[in-house]
Amino acid sequence: MSLILFIEQVLNGLQLGVMLFLMAAGLTLVFGVMGLINLAHGSLFMIGAFAAAAVAGSTGSFLLALMAALAAAAAAGALIEVLIIRRLYQRDHLDQVLATFALILIFSEGTRWVFGSFPLYLNIPTYLSGPVTLPGGIQYPLYRLTLIIIGLVIALGLHLLITRTRLGIQIRAGENDREMIAALGVDISKLYTIVFAIGAALAGLAGALIGAIQSVQVGMGEPVLILAFVVIVIGGIGSVKGALIGSILVGLTDTLGGLLLPALFRQFLDVSSAASIGSALASMLIYILMAAVLVVRPTGLFGAKA
Amino acid sequence: MTREAVLNSAVLMGLFIFPLWAWVVDEPFLITLATKTVILALAGVGLNIALGMGGLVSLGHAAFFGIGGYAMGVLASHAQSYDPILQSPILIEGTRSMPIIWLVAILTSGLAALAIGALSLRTSGVYFIMITLAFGQMLFFFAISWPAYGGEDGLSIYVRSEFPGLNTLDPIQFYAIAYVILAGVLLFAFRLRQSPFGLALNAARQSASRVMTVGMSPYRLQLVAFTLSGMITGLAGALFADLNRFVSPTMFSWQTSGEIMVFIIIGGVGRLFGPVIGAVLFVILEHVLGGISDYWLIYLGVLLLFIVLFARGGVIGTLVGRQASHD
Numbered sequence: 029m030s031l032i033l034f035i036e037q038v039l040n041g042l043q044l045g046v047m048l049f050l051m052a053a054g055l056t057l058v059f060g061v062m063g064l065i066n067l068a069h070g071s072l073f074m075i076g077a078f079a080a081a082a083v084a085g086s087t088g089s090f091l092l093a094l095m096a097a098l099a100a101a102a103a104a105g106a107l108i109e110v111l112i113i114r115r116l117y118q119r120d121h122l123d124q125v126l127a128t129f130a131l132i133l134i135f136s137e138g139t140r141w142v143f144g145s146f147p148l149y150l151n152i153p154t155y156l157s158g159p160v161t162l163p164g165g166i167q168y169p170l171y172r173l174t175l176i177i178i179g180l181v182i183a184l185g186l187h188l189l190i191t192r193t194r195l196g197i198q199i200r201a202g203e204n205d206r207e208m209i210a211a212l213g214v215d216i217s218k219l220y221t222i223v224f225a226i227g228a229a230l231a232g233l234a235g236a237l238i239g240a241i242q243s244v245q246v247g248m249g250e251p252v253l254i255l256a257f258v259v260i261v262i263g264g265i266g267s268v269k270g271a272l273i274g275s276i277l278v279g280l281t282d283t284l285g286g287l288l289l290p291a292l293f294r295q296f297l298d299v300s301s302a303a304s305i306g307s308a309l310a311s312m313l314i315y316i317l318m319a320a321v322l323v324v325r326p327t328g329l330f331g332a333k334a
Numbered sequence: 335m336t337r338e339a340v341l342n343s344a345v346l347m348g349l350f351i352f353p354l355w356a357w358v359v360d361e362p363f364l365i366t367l368a369t370k371t372v373i374l375a376l377a378g379v380g381l382n383i384a385l386g387m388g389g390l391v392s393l394g395h396a397a398f399f400g401i402g403g404y405a406m407g408v409l410a411s412h413a414q415s416y417d418p419i420l421q422s423p424i425l426i427e428g429t430r431s432m433p434i435i436w437l438v439a440i441l442t443s444g445l446a447a448l449a450i451g452a453l454s455l456r457t458s459g460v461y462f463i464m465i466t467l468a469f470g471q472m473l474f475f476f477a478i479s480w481p482a483y484g485g486e487d488g489l490s491i492y493v494r495s496e497f498p499g500l501n502t503l504d505p506i507q508f509y510a511i512a513y514v515i516l517a518g519v520l521l522f523a524f525r526l527r528q529s530p531f532g533l534a535l536n537a538a539r540q541s542a543s544r545v546m547t548v549g550m551s552p553y554r555l556q557l558v559a560f561t562l563s564g565m566i567t568g569l570a571g572a573l574f575a576d577l578n579r580f581v582s583p584t585m586f587s588w589q590t591s592g593e594i595m596v597f598i599i600i601g602g603v604g605r606l607f608g609p610v611i612g613a614v615l616f617v618i619l620e621h622v623l624g625g626i627s628d629y630w631l632i633y634l635g636v637l638l639l640f641i642v643l644f645a646r647g648g649v650i651g652t653l654v655g656r657q658a659s660h661d
Contacts, residue, residue: 065460115643121460122391126599127642129592133635141629250588254471257464265460308479315472319453322465326456 032166037287038280043172045279046179050234051256052263052271053186054227060266061202061223062117067128068108069231069256070249071135076101076232077239077248078139081148090153094236101232102225104135109224114217132250140246147243150236175237182230183272190268199223203266258314262321264331273329278314285313337654342607345614349513357506365505366577371617372512373573378597378609379519380566385595386604387527388559389539390455391463393591394470397450398443398564400477400586402571405439407489407581414492432497432511435572443568444561446473451560455553467588474586488582495576502576512573516610519566524606526562535559567594596638602648611649 055069079100084093108131116124152171159167190196198219201209210216235249242248259278263270290306297305321329349372356364377399384390412419412428420426429435454465478486494502502508526532538545538552545552575581584590597612619637623630645652 059460063460065463112639112643121463122385122599122603123642123646125391125393125463126595127639129596130635130638130642132592133631133638137629137632137635141632251471254467254588258468261461261464261468304479304481308476311475311479312472315468318465318468322453322456327461 032164034287035164035166036168037283039168039172039176041280041283042276043175043179043279044283045276046176046183047234047238048252048255048259048279049179049183049272049275050230050237051252052259052275053183053268054230055253055256056260056263056266056268056271057199057223058227059260061199062220064113064117065121065124065128066113067125067253068131068135069227070251070253071132072101072105072228072231073235073238073249073252074139074246075104075135076235077150077244078143078148078235079232080236080239081150081244082143084150085148090151090156090240093150094233097232097236098229101235102229104232105228106221106225109221113224114220117220136246143246145246147245150239150244152240171240178237182233186268195219195222255314258318260328261318262328264328267328267330270328270330277317281314281317282310285310289313338605338607338650341611341650341653345607345610346517349516349610349614353506353509353513362505365509367617367621369505369509369512369577370574371613372509372516373570373577374594374597374616375610375613376512376516376519376573377567377570377594378601378613379516379523380563380568380570381594382563382598382604382606382609383523383526383566384560384563385598386608387532387535387539388556388563390556390560390563392454392466392560392563393463393588393595394450394454394466394468395564395567395594396586396588396590397470397473398447398567399571399574399590399594400473400581400583401443401446402439402568402573403575403581403585404477404483404489404571405442405568406435406495406572406575407491408483409435409438410491410495411483411489430493430495432495432502432576435495435576436569439568439572440565443571444565447561447564447568448557451557451564455556455560467591470586470588470591474583474588477583477586484582486583488580488584491575491579491581494579508577512577515569515573519569520606520610527606531555531558596634598648599638599641600648602650605648605650608648608650615649 051069051073054072055066058064058066058069076097080093080097083096084090087093112127112131116127156171156174158170160170160173162168190199198209198214201214202216202219202223206216231249234252238252239248255278259271259274261274262277263272263274286307289310290303293302293306325331349368353365353368356362356368377395380398381392381395384392384395408419409428410430413430414428418425418427450466450469454462454469457465477483483489494508496502497511500507500511502511527536534545534550535555538550538555542552545555571585574585593616594609597609597616599612600615601608601610601612616634619634620630623633627633641648647654
């Protein structure tokens with residue numbers, strides 16, 4: 029195996045990681061601040077992708093499509109927060125799981141009803157397509173590189189938002205003591221709606237960005253949602269830093285496992301069984317990583333002690 | 335008899351009479367539909383031991399349903415091809431015998447539940463939900479990428495497994511097997527609830543620290559409950575595979591986990607017959623609404639949302655009118 033292939037896969041892992049971060053950041057904020065488990069976060073990812081595909085299809089502009097994804101997902105997020113999610117904060121987790129599972133059914137089938145069962149396609153814009161040459165002569169797709177940069181910029185922006193702004197102070201205060209900050213005159217239900225809409229917008233953006241690599245179809249959100257759960261379990265609930273490190277760890281493990289494990293098994297097995305055992309094990313690798321973290325630190329790498 | 339007991343007996347009677355009626359008027363499709371209902375109810379009764387009695391919100395029970403299904407699929411496919419599963423050090427051959435398949439399904443899904451439970455129960459609350467979901471997804475991807483047993487396409491079995499003295503290909507006889515198993519497992523769940531173990535588990539759900547104070551380990555109680563729960567769901571998976579004569583990774587999918595949980599909620603959490611009534615309503619809705627609209631899951635979603643937000647006791651809670659005793 030060549031070094032260039034390895035570096036390419038590391039970059040692919042990084043790209044998967046930062047996209048997972050966009051999903052996981054919203055989830056972990058909603059957990060941390062509102063104590064809510066939201067299975068419908070994957071639906072917001074899907075809504076972003078569909079909004080982007082629809083707008084790109086009618087206007088031809090990728091930037092407008094990204095704007096539409098952000099706006100549609102944020103609007104959908106704010107809408108379900110005000111109508112439904114708000115009633116669930118005081119409920120137990122079982123009720124939250126079921127109500128958000130019901131939302132998945134409604135969103136998925138509703139999308140199928142509007143857009144049909146066939147996947148849509150979202151094209152990479154011409155100014156972002158094609159490869160770039162990185163230092164060392166590595167050819168890498170410009171679009172994927174852009175995704176890595178967008179993801180890292182958003183991670184930095186989120187960090188600044190939480191540590192440096194008034195809204196960030198309120199979010200951190202809300203995590204610690206919601207009665208206290210309500211008593212200090214912060215409109216807590218408005219704060220919750222804003223946090224939920226921010227998380228939704230990030231999910232929608234991730235959906236649109238990923239939608240240009242994969243096809244845009246119903247059910248695309250849930251596999252990503254479950255990966256984001258793994259990220260949060262590894263990183264620790266409520267920690268944005270944990271979400272970033274967990275995302276990159278999961279992204280790298282997934283892509284490098286798919287590359288290295290079959291190669292490892294080729295050392296002592298024949299090629300075909302090495303490929304099948306290797307790929308089967310590689311598909312389980314991130315869950316094994318999660319199990320290992322659980323054994324060592326049940327509350328995740330950066331989670332508060334239970 | 336309490337109102338709940340009357341309702342439970344009515345459901346049990348209904349599940350007895352309806353297939354007999356379908357058999358008399360010669361509607362084998364309705365018998366098959368009833369068989370599916372009973373098997374899904376069995377999976378729900380399994381999950382209800384963890385969820386209702388133990389308070390363990392597992393979103394990964396599709397793992398055990400799928401393992402049970404694949405236990406049947408693997409054994410039957412080897413019997414079908416006369417190709418032994420293992421030749422050395424000991425000869426293990428495939429089988430068509432239902433009791434052996436059930437035993438293997440129960441043991442393998444029990445072992446998986448023990449392992450997944452031992453890891454997942456180190457945490458609680460939201461973590462537990464996410465971790466069980468993730469382990470379910472792990473087995474889903476494993477089933478897809480493991481090529482020996484059909485991979486993504488699944489595995490077709492041409493004949494239904496055999497049960498001594500019965501013709502399992504006759505719908506009503508296969509229904510009888512599933513019905514007797516469901517009744518037996520319901521009796522088991524009923525006795526379990528009143529046993530010292532069930533009472534201790536109930537206490538562990540309500541207050542783990544008090545259970546620890548009297549010298550019992552909540553972790554162990556919950557692990558046993560989770561394992562029993564996985565075994566029953568695994569048995570349901572084996573029956574489900576035999577019903578369809580087909581297994582595929584779909585049995586492992588997270589939607590399957592969600593649906594099994596939905597049965598319990600529609601019927602009523604913490605009720606012995608909650609999953610049974612839930613499965614009956616689910617299959618009726620699927621059949622009736624599915625005939626009207628391709629998008630019937632929207633209606634299911636709205637109904638589910640309504641039950642969670644406004645009718646928290648589910649059907650049994652609404653009909654019987656009293657909160658389940660454990661709240």
